[in-house]
Structure formats: C-alpha cells, structure tokens
Amino acid sequence: MKILKSNYFKMLAEYNYSPFPIVVVHMKGTIKNDEEFENFLGQWRQLYERKTGFSFIFDTREVGYVKMKYALKMANFIKELKKENKQYLKRSAIITGNWWTRLLLKMIFTLQTPVAPVEYHSSIDTIDLDRLLYNANVDWVSIV
Numbered sequence: 001m002k003i004l005k006s007n008y009f010k011m012l013a014e015y016n017y018s019p020f021p022i023v024v025v026h027m028k029g030t031i032k033n034d035e036e037f038e039n040f041l042g043q044w045r046q047l048y049e050r051k052t053g054f055s056f057i058f059d060t061r062e063v064g065y066v067k068m069k070y071a072l073k074m075a076n077f078i079k080e081l082k083k084e085n086k087q088y089l090k091r092s093a094i095i096t097g098n099w100w101t102r103l104l105l106k107m108i109f110t111l112q113t114p115v116a117p118v119e120y121h122s123s124i125d126t127i128d129l130d131r132l133l134y135n136a137n138v139d140w141v142s143i144v
Contacts, residue, residue: 021054028062055132061097075111
C-alpha cells in the first residue's frame with residue numbers, strides 16, 4: 001500500500017490528511033526540541049477542531065531515540081484530550097519497529113489510558129482499514 005505524500009506538514013511527524021477520515025502520521029528521526037513536539041500536538045488538536053470523527057495510522061518505524069520527557073508530555077496531552085466533551089478520535093493503529101518505541105508507548109498508556117482503542121502492527125499491510133473506517137463513521141476511503 002502506497003501512502004500519498006501530498007498535504008503533509010513537515011516536522012518530526014508528517015501528517016497525511018488525504019485519506020481522511022484516516023490520518024496517516026509518518027514519524028521519523030528524533031524530537032529536536034519542545035517546539036517541534038508542540039507542533040506535533042498542535043496538528044492533533046487541529047483535527048479535534050474539525051469536529052469530525054477520524055482514525056490514526058501512526059508509522060513509527062523510523063523514529064529514533066525519544067527522550068522520556070516527551071512520553072510524559074504525551075501522557076499529559078492524552079489526559080487533557082479526555083477532558084473534551086466529545087472524542088473525535090475513534091481508533092489508532094500504530095506500526096512499531098523498535099523496542100524503545102514500544103517501551104515508550106507502554107509507559108504512556110500505563111500513565112494514561114488511550115482516548116480510543118489502539119492496535120499495534122509491525123507492517124501497514126496488517127492494518128484492517130475497514131475497522132478504522134467503521135469506527136470513524138464512514139463507508140469507504142482509498143489509500144493509494
């Protein structure tokens with residue numbers, strides 16, 4: 001499955017909105033500073049401002065070493081999201097490739113349970129797009 005590279009916001013995480021209501025987030029490298037991490041969270045907040053259901057596919061296979069402080073900040077961000085009156089995130093699929101990323105995710109979700117169900121995958125090919133779409137309340141979308 002080839003992911004379109006249009007409509008990307010360049011940074012640690014490239015958000016691809018073209019298959020909306022599925023949002024594909026390709027993460028790579030390391031977090032350079034707090035501003036870059038806040039930009040990542042800002043894009044997520046903007047999805048909530050649309051007030052439309054959506055699902056994430058996070059591809060973290062190219063993520064490098066991430067400092068523990070960002071895992072703590074992510075847990076706090078999830079805690080804040082849970083205070084929203086309505087949850088627009090319906091489901092997330094996370095593609096992981098290394099033990100450090102899996103450890104950080106486990107820590108984040110131990111500190112703060114996810115907003116929506118999370119699935120773990122080793123490849124994008126194992127993701128059930130129908131399940132992601134069903135939970136986002138749409139019938140069909142094409143990722144080419």
